Amino acid sequence: MKLNKYLFSVFTVAAALFLSSCSDFLDRSPQGQFTEDDNPNALVNGKIYNVYTMMRNYNITAGPPALAIHCFRSEDAEKGSIASDGSDVEQMYDDFLYTPDNGLLGAYWGQNYAVIYQCNDILGSIAAKETAGQTESEDIVNKGEASFFRAYCYFNLVRAFGEVPLVTYKINDASEANIPKTTVDKLYEQIDNDLKTAEESLPETWSSEYTGRLTWGAARSLHARTYMMRNDWDNMYTASTDVIKKGLYNLKTPYDEIFTDEGENSGGSIFELQCTATAALPQSDVIGSQFCEVQGVRGSGQWDLGWGWHMATELMAQAYEPGDPRKNATLLYFRRSDSEPVTPENTNEPYGESPVSQAIGDYFNKKAYTDPAMRKEYTNKGFWVNIRLIRYADVVLMAAESANEKGLPGEAADYLEQVRARARGTDSDILPKITTTDQSELRDAIRHERRVELGMEFDRFYDLVRWGIAKEVLHAAGKTNYQDKNALLPLPQTEIDKSKGVLIQNPDYQ
Template sequence: MKRYSIFLTVILLLLTAVLETGCDKLLEEKPKSTISLGNLDPALLEQTVIGVYEPLTRSRGRLWESTIGLGFELMAEYADAGGSSQINWSNYNNLNTSNTALNQPWTTLYEAIGRANSLIVTLDNSPNLSDDIRKVAYGEAYFVRAICFYFAVRTFGKFPMRLKPILNSKDVLLASSDIPLIYDQIIKDLQEAEKVLPPTVASSKAGRATAGAARTALADVYLTRGDYPNAKLKAKEVIDNKATYGYDLETSLATIYSPTLPTNKEDIFSLKFSQVINQGSFMASYWADANARAAGFSISGNKFGGITSNAPLIKNWDDNDLRKKFSLYNSYIINGAVTPASLDADYDFRMGKYKDPNAPIDTGNGNDLYFWRYADVLLIFAEADNKINHGPTTDAYEYINQVRRRAYGLPINTPSNVSDLPAGLNEEAFDDLVFRERGYEFIGEFKRWFDLVRTNRVAKMINEVRANIPRPNRKPVPSRFTFAIPEVELSNNPLAGN
């Protein structure tokens, strides 16, 4: 098995999670329900912490690997849908008009938040735990809560920021918090996490938060907020301590996206999936076609979307960049013969970054889904440093060039005329190239939409695509950049809409 099971479920946490999501019957209970985890011993604590992570990797939870991994990637300017339900992502209908598209992801998200909150409260009242064990558990709970809040604030803007477990019906009502307050809490949680989390974890515990993951998350949060000095500071802390954390760029893309390896040195934080029925990711199957298995991509193919070369990012992608061949394809070899892939009028490439033809079922693809890799840290530093100094420094050049050298199969620490960016770039030109590099490096990793929004490039990039595709109505510029609070929340908590 790829890793120790992160899908163990603690029944008390499940009950707490039900209360967190709310339902009419629970609101009508007399007397009102209360749930407590009670005192934790080390063995129960370990299972409880695993339960906090579990909603994030739930195969049918429709949260990260489904809604975000597929849906948010289809919102990139270079992507288009392959089915009637997926088109509502790529044409931004879910964003513009719907408050139901994220109902199930919202529920799963708040299960993770609720379990983190329950663990935090219970740790305060568990005398059987040593301080060292308690501190790490606090750190993991704060980390999970922070990354859930971070996704939520970028997706919904204001939302009800729950910091305590729901213990009775009156706790369900909670107004949405202002965005600056949410970010303050995210930063506070991550700062607490970085103090107490370990620098590394055993490969058998891959997927658990570490100090390096908390610092990387902070760097990313600061970058999103436009706090470039702190983004650079946190990124540099990770870079300077990469040996302590065990981080570096992997030379092989196949290693990074392996469906069987538990982790690798580039992995900072990722959601772990296994080649086990209902414990895997759908990602490899979502993007592939009916020849998925014979072509070496997945056990089955759904044709849920593809990539258009009419997008400038894709059109200008150097064929010598190994990431392009690894990530995109329009043909494959079956029985020794080159066979055209099944494509669509609105896209001419398929996404091939996730490959697992040996999965037992489409819910059993073993490919992990990355939140952050070491490449993130290098590119965060390059972007922030350029902004601070109003032009790229030697370090900014070096860190982005390390990513590019790996992309061309060259020694990472050796300058190269083939891969390295030209000298003498001004601030704007360098910033554009960092943005482009993020597009190439993180294609298929649900970062593009958030990058478009935070850099104010949504209209510019989508309009460039619209000017070159046969049906511009497939990619209208959205009228808003955050989703409505889902109906599943509003039905129980009308204050969330305030």
């Protein structure tokens, strides 16, 4: 276990415990029930560390709400597990039978707003100079971190729901949070402003005790992603190439190592949430997360690694070119019964395991697969595994896509080749270099590369939406219930009810 990975976790855990008086706040709904009861003497530094803990929460990054909204809706992933486990979730997110009463909607909405409100409190304290005991440089960094996380959560919300309430101030009374929805343009304007603040406030690097803390590169990369969602090619190109030109990140880590313990916080990691486990707390979501437990092999005995949610489809497997090593690094093979023989085809590297499961999906997500030695030391559930949120390869592919759309095929092909070259490694017989300069052909190649490089991560559905091909692709995959309106989810009915008519349901679901 690497020491530097866990030093920053110590700070975030201490903050979570220090702010334990407001733990119930994390479970509160943001519309109609919010009251401020944070420890008034808590340092802003402590509160911002607590936000990192909040970001590991089951409802925003680690559990079914985030996985369902970001992943299950694509053609490459599905709920998986077994038929009796979460059938309502399968109908909602795999089959696009949307209902505002679905519980995951409210959980996702609530945790994003919980983070936003905490960030508003931090930013308000800094603006009012209520940060006794902190230096000016600490205030600047805290302002950048809070601005980043607020932007991150509003980006989550605007992609998922479209128009949502925009609250950028400290809430002292529930009525102050009960406001109408804001236009998408205004939400993105706030996201842009917050990310600009983050870019101006955050350092490029941190010393090892702060491994995992936000940086300029994380803010600029997230900004590129928000421009990507808007198909704003000029700003997307500028933001992504700004990150590349800094030379802070690289693609040197072999692909099959990225999602292992050894690959955490590698040169290709721009932002990942730090998770850990201890002998006393082997599976605590205060210091770790349920990210691997939710996605782990659903089996029994030694193969009881988790719930088996978020499984890859056969279409995901078919997307890889012959010999692409990213296939074996993304898809976790398994047997359906103990009597099924172990073969090279169902044995997973690097651990030589062939799990057994009755899950209904085709493959588990290997990017949430855990080291058996660590399982023996702590627990089968993998609470110590970091959650990768922004990878450098994504930024390079954003540069490739925006360059191609701007009519710069040479640059686009060069960026594309960087990603393919890392995947290819020393095997020159696979993943041939893309040499076309035709914009349409290059567009298809870049889209393919995003699919396989970022397979089973968080953005495939949103890629389909922004490219305007979601209906075509999903219908071809058999998800024929999908209609254009399903790009946006209905607002949680619980929030509408609590607002007493202030919050209006999305028009397609009224």
